Amino acid sequence: MTHKTIQPEGWAPALGYANGMLTKDGTLHIGGQIGWNKDKVFESKEFIPQMRQALVNIVDIVVASGGKPSDVVRLTWFVTDKATYVANQRAVGAAYREVFGKHFPAMSMLVVAGLVEDDALVEIEATAQLH
Incomplete structure (x- = not known):
């Protein structure tokens, strides 16, 4: 296997994309995360809460891969x-x-x-290097 799809437990399914792809060398590619929660529901229409939620989503994907926030490199x-x-x-x-x-x-x-989701004000993608 050259890569593994990462989907945090309890998250609504990703349809037509992967939230994360972990390669055999430990590189984690995280697809663009927006300000909705694990159920794909926007809890706020404001920028700061959406930005914070997108970052939390990124951390959740990193943790689901066995990493930690400091593993994010981009x-x-x-x-x-x-x-x-x-x-x-x-x-x-x-x-x-x-x-x-x-x-x-x-x-x-x-x-x-x-952005594709009309209510989204920010999208953040990430790369992490897991050790």
Whole structure:
């Protein structure tokens, strides 16, 4: 087997995609996570709670793979509203640290016109290297 599909226990099924793919060398590729919970329900229509939930989802996938948050080596963020992100920098940092502590992997951010799920304000994909 060259890779293993990662789906955290209790999560609604991923249809047409994988939440995570773990390769035999320990690289975990995490598909874009949005601000909905394990049941694919948005608990908030606000940016910060959605961002925090997307990060929690990433950590849940890493943990389901046998890793820990500090194994994440890359995050790519897609946001629909640059002004909202910029205006909330302090809250972004606080929510980020709640989930990842002081672990800051390589990151990129792109501003996009929209995401597939209409209620999604942010999508974050990740790569982790498990030891």
